[in-house]
Amino acid sequence: MAYDVLPGLGAPLRRVEDARLLIGGGRYTADVAAPGALHVVFLRSPHAHAEVVAVDATAARAMPGAAAVITAAETAALGHNPAVSEIFGVSGARHIEPSRPPIARGKVRHVGEIVAMVVADTLAQARDAAEAVVVDYAPLPAVVTGDAALAPGAPLIHAEAPGNLLCDWQRGDAEAVAAGFARAAHVSRLAYRGNRVVAGYLETRAALARWEGDALTLVTPSQGVHLVQRVVCAILGIPREALRVVSEDVGGGFGPKLPPYPEQALVAFAARALHRDIRWEQSRTEHHLCDTHARDLVAEASLALDAEGRFLAIKVEGTANFGAFVSTVAPTIPTMGMAKVLSGLYAFPAASIALRCAFSNTVPVDAIRGAGKPEAFILLETLIDQAARETGRDPIALRRLNLIPAEAFPYRTALGFRYDSGDCAALLDAALAEADADGFAARRAASEARGMLRGFGLACHLHGTGGWGDETSILRIGADGVIEAVTGTQSQGQGHATAYAQIVAAALGVAPESVRVVQGDTARAPRGGGTGGSSSTIISGATLKRAADAAIAAGMEAAAEKLEVAAADLAYRDARYVVEGTDRDIGLFELAAAIGGIDGCAEFDTTVESWPAGVAIAEVEIDPETGAVRLDRFSAAIDAGVVVNPMLLAGQLHGGFCAGAGQALMEDARYDAEGQPLAATLMDYAMPRADDVPDFAHALANVPTPNNPLGIKGVGELPTNGAPAAIGNAVADALGGIAVAMPMTPARVWQALQNAASLPTP
Known part of the structure; x- marks a missing residue:
C-alpha cells in the first residue's frame, strides 16, 4: 500500500483541547450537573473468600433519606459481565468463564466485590445506610497467587473450574525449540515473579444514569461507549436503543476504563427501577480494590x-x-x-x-x-x-x-x-x-x-x-465554517482532538482550528470499537482521512452547479473547488454555506x-x-x-x-x-x-x-x-x-x- 503522507502532518501543533481544560472547562463525569440525583454507595466484601449466608437490609431501608437498598435478591434476573476475547487450550476447549453477576450471589471471591447497593438522597445518607446493612459471612480459605491456586488442595474458587485452572494455553513449535536447546553451546535460564500494578489514573471511575421520561442515558468515563452500551444492555436485558452512553472528557485510562464494570450496570438498573437520576463516584481506595490490575x-x-x-x-x-x-x-x-x-x-x-x-x-x-x-x-x-x-x-x-x-x-x-x-x-x-x-x-x-x-x-x-477497527467516521462541514469530525475512538488524555484535527485539516486544506472532534456518544457515532491497543490514530485517523475524501467528492457536483461547469472540469486544492485552467473557484466553506453543509462518511477498511x-x-x-x-x-x-x-x-x-x-x-x-x-x-x-x-x-x-x-x-x-x-x-x-x-x-x-x-x- 502506498503511503499518502498528507501535507501538514508532522507539525508540532499544541493541543487544541488544553486551553479549555486548563481554565477549568473540562467536562468529566463528576462535572455533569444532575440536580436532585440520588447518590450511591456500594457495600463491598471485606473478605477475599466467603459464603454470603444472609444480607439484612431492613434497618438500612428505614434510614433517613434511603431510597433503595439493592441486593442480589433484587438483581437475580440480571445477566453477567462477559469477556469479549477468548483463548483455546491445548485440548481445543475455550477458556472457562464463570458467571460474574453485578452483585455477588451466595459467595464473594475477592475483597471489594459488591454485596449491596445503597441509594439515598445524599452521599452522607447513603454512607450511613450502608453501615446499617448487616451481612452474615462464612469465611473460606483464600489463595492469592496463580501458582498457589493451581497447587493440589488449593481452595476452590469456582465449581466449574476444577483445580482453579481457567485455561492451559500454548503457542509455538515445541519440537523445534527442543532441537534448538539440544544443539546449544550455552543456555541461560531465568525465574521471574512479576509485580501487580494498578492504573492510578487521575479521574477515578464514575457513573451518572439520567432518567428522562422513558429514556436512559449513562454518563461514564470509558475507553469506548459502544462496548459499555453493548454489555450494560446485555446485563439489563434491554435493547441497545434503550440506552445512550456518553463519555465526555476522560481523565486517564490506558486499559482499566475499557472493561464495563458492575457499577455501571447497577447505576443504570437503579435509575430504571426508581425513575430517578442516580450518581456514583469512585473513591481512590475503591479504584485500588476493584478496578482491574495487571502484570501478575x-x-x-x-x-x-x-x-x-x-x-x-x-x-x-x-x-x-x-x-x-x-x-x-x-x-x-x-x-x-x-x-x-x-x-x-x-x-x-x-x-x-x-x-x-x-x-x-x-x-x-x-x-x-x-x-x-x-x-x-x-x-x-x-x-x-x-x-x-x-x-x-x-x-x-x-x-x-x-x-x-x-x-x-x-x-x-x-x-x-x-x-x-x-x-x-x-x-x-x-x-x-x-x-x-x-x-x-x-x-x-x-x-x-x-x-x-x-x-x-x-x-x-x-x-x-490491536483493538477493534469497528469504526464509522462522519465528517460534517457546516455552513458556519466549523467541521465536525465524529469518531468511535475515545481519548483519555492522549490528544485525539489535536491529532484528528491535523489529519482532517491536512486532507481538506483548512486550519486545524476549524475542526471539532466529537467522540464518546452512542447517539452521535453509529459504531466504534473504542480506544485500546495503541490503534486510535490508525483507526480514526485513516477513516477520517477517507471521510474527508468522501466529503470533497460529495461537494463536487454542487460546486460544478454553482460554477456552471462539469464536475470533471473541477479540481480540489487548498480548500477550494477550482475550474482547471481558469481563475474561477468556490471555497469549501462558501459552498457549505450555500448548500447547507457537506457530509462525508467512511468505514474503517484496513488492519489495526x-x-x-x-x-x-x-x-x-x-x-x-x-x-x-x-x-x-x-x-x-x-x-x-x-x-x-x-x-x-x-x-x-x-x-x-x-x-x-x-x-x-x-x-x-x-x-x-x-x-x-x-x-x-x-x-x-x-x-x-x-x-x-x-x-x-x-x-x-x-x-x-x-x-x-x-x-x-x-x-x-x-x-x-x-x-x-x-x-x-x-x-x-x-x-x-x-x-x-x-x-x-x-x-x-x-x-x-x-x-x-x-x-x-x-
Whole structure:
C-alpha cells in the first residue's frame, strides 16, 4: 500500500483541547450537573473468600433519606459481565468463564466485590445506610497467587473450574525449540515473579444514569461507549436503543476504563427501577480494590545460543493469575499479548510459550498500558544480558548480532506474527548515540568517586497494535465554517482532538482550528470499537482521512452547479473547488454555506495492526549504603512510522517511560496470604513523581508501515514495554550482575547487596 503522507502532518501543533481544560472547562463525569440525583454507595466484601449466608437490609431501608437498598435478591434476573476475547487450550476447549453477576450471589471471591447497593438522597445518607446493612459471612480459605491456586488442595474458587485452572494455553513449535536447546553451546535460564500494578489514573471511575421520561442515558468515563452500551444492555436485558452512553472528557485510562464494570450496570438498573437520576463516584481506595490490575505472572524463561552467540530458541513456561473472574480482554493479555513480542527484534529460529491461567481470590486482571508486553521484554532482555555475562560477551554486540536485518522485513516470527517494517540496526545506533553510550565509562567513574554504583541497561522492544477497527467516521462541514469530525475512538488524555484535527485539516486544506472532534456518544457515532491497543490514530485517523475524501467528492457536483461547469472540469486544492485552467473557484466553506453543509462518511477498511519498535537505554545510580536507586538518565530511539504530531508523540513517550519506571522501581499491588490488599491507598502504593524521573530524550528512526494508508504506527504502549527491562538491566549492571525482583525498592536492593557480600569469595 502506498503511503499518502498528507501535507501538514508532522507539525508540532499544541493541543487544541488544553486551553479549555486548563481554565477549568473540562467536562468529566463528576462535572455533569444532575440536580436532585440520588447518590450511591456500594457495600463491598471485606473478605477475599466467603459464603454470603444472609444480607439484612431492613434497618438500612428505614434510614433517613434511603431510597433503595439493592441486593442480589433484587438483581437475580440480571445477566453477567462477559469477556469479549477468548483463548483455546491445548485440548481445543475455550477458556472457562464463570458467571460474574453485578452483585455477588451466595459467595464473594475477592475483597471489594459488591454485596449491596445503597441509594439515598445524599452521599452522607447513603454512607450511613450502608453501615446499617448487616451481612452474615462464612469465611473460606483464600489463595492469592496463580501458582498457589493451581497447587493440589488449593481452595476452590469456582465449581466449574476444577483445580482453579481457567485455561492451559500454548503457542509455538515445541519440537523445534527442543532441537534448538539440544544443539546449544550455552543456555541461560531465568525465574521471574512479576509485580501487580494498578492504573492510578487521575479521574477515578464514575457513573451518572439520567432518567428522562422513558429514556436512559449513562454518563461514564470509558475507553469506548459502544462496548459499555453493548454489555450494560446485555446485563439489563434491554435493547441497545434503550440506552445512550456518553463519555465526555476522560481523565486517564490506558486499559482499566475499557472493561464495563458492575457499577455501571447497577447505576443504570437503579435509575430504571426508581425513575430517578442516580450518581456514583469512585473513591481512590475503591479504584485500588476493584478496578482491574495487571502484570501478575510467574514464569521461567530459557534462551539457547550457539557457539558464535546466535540465538537458537527461546522458551517461556509460566502461570498467569487472572484473579477472581475473567475480565473483558484478559484472556488474550498474558497469552497472545506476550506471544506477539516474545522474540523481540531478534531473528529467532524457534520459540514457544506455555501458560497455565489461574483463578485466585484477587481483583481480576486485564489490560494496563503494555498489556502483556512489559513482562515479555523483562524476560527476554534480562536473559540476553545474563547470557552476555555468562559467556563473556558484550551485551550490545550480542544484540546486534541477532537483530532482524532490515532487508528481512516484512518478517514472520517463529510464533507466527508478521512484523510489517523496520530497521533494527538503525534503531540501536540511534539509541546509543542519543544516550551518549561512549561517555558512560566516565560517568561511572564519577559515580564511583562519590561512593555510588552506576549501571547501564538496554532493552530492544516493540509493540503489536490491536483493538477493534469497528469504526464509522462522519465528517460534517457546516455552513458556519466549523467541521465536525465524529469518531468511535475515545481519548483519555492522549490528544485525539489535536491529532484528528491535523489529519482532517491536512486532507481538506483548512486550519486545524476549524475542526471539532466529537467522540464518546452512542447517539452521535453509529459504531466504534473504542480506544485500546495503541490503534486510535490508525483507526480514526485513516477513516477520517477517507471521510474527508468522501466529503470533497460529495461537494463536487454542487460546486460544478454553482460554477456552471462539469464536475470533471473541477479540481480540489487548498480548500477550494477550482475550474482547471481558469481563475474561477468556490471555497469549501462558501459552498457549505450555500448548500447547507457537506457530509462525508467512511468505514474503517484496513488492519489495526502495526509494529512500532524502540530501543530504551537507562542509567541508574545506586547508594550501596541504603539501596536507593536513582534513575539518572533515560533515552530511547523510536520507530513510530509517519508521525502526525511530534509533541503528542513526545508526551506519549514520556508518560509511557514513567509508567515503566514505576513498575520497575516502586509499584506493587500486593496481597497478604488471606487475600487482604496491602496497597489499598496511595499511602501504601508508590507511583513515580516528577523528582523520581529524569528528562526523557528520544531520537526517531521511523519506517512507515504499509498496513494503513497514512503509514502510522501506534505508540501509546510502546515505551512502557521497554522501560522496565532497561531499568532492570541497569540495576543489575550496577550491582555486578546481581538480580533484584521488581519493584527494585531500596530494601530489596540493599538486601541483595548484603546477600552478595555474605557469599564466600570464589
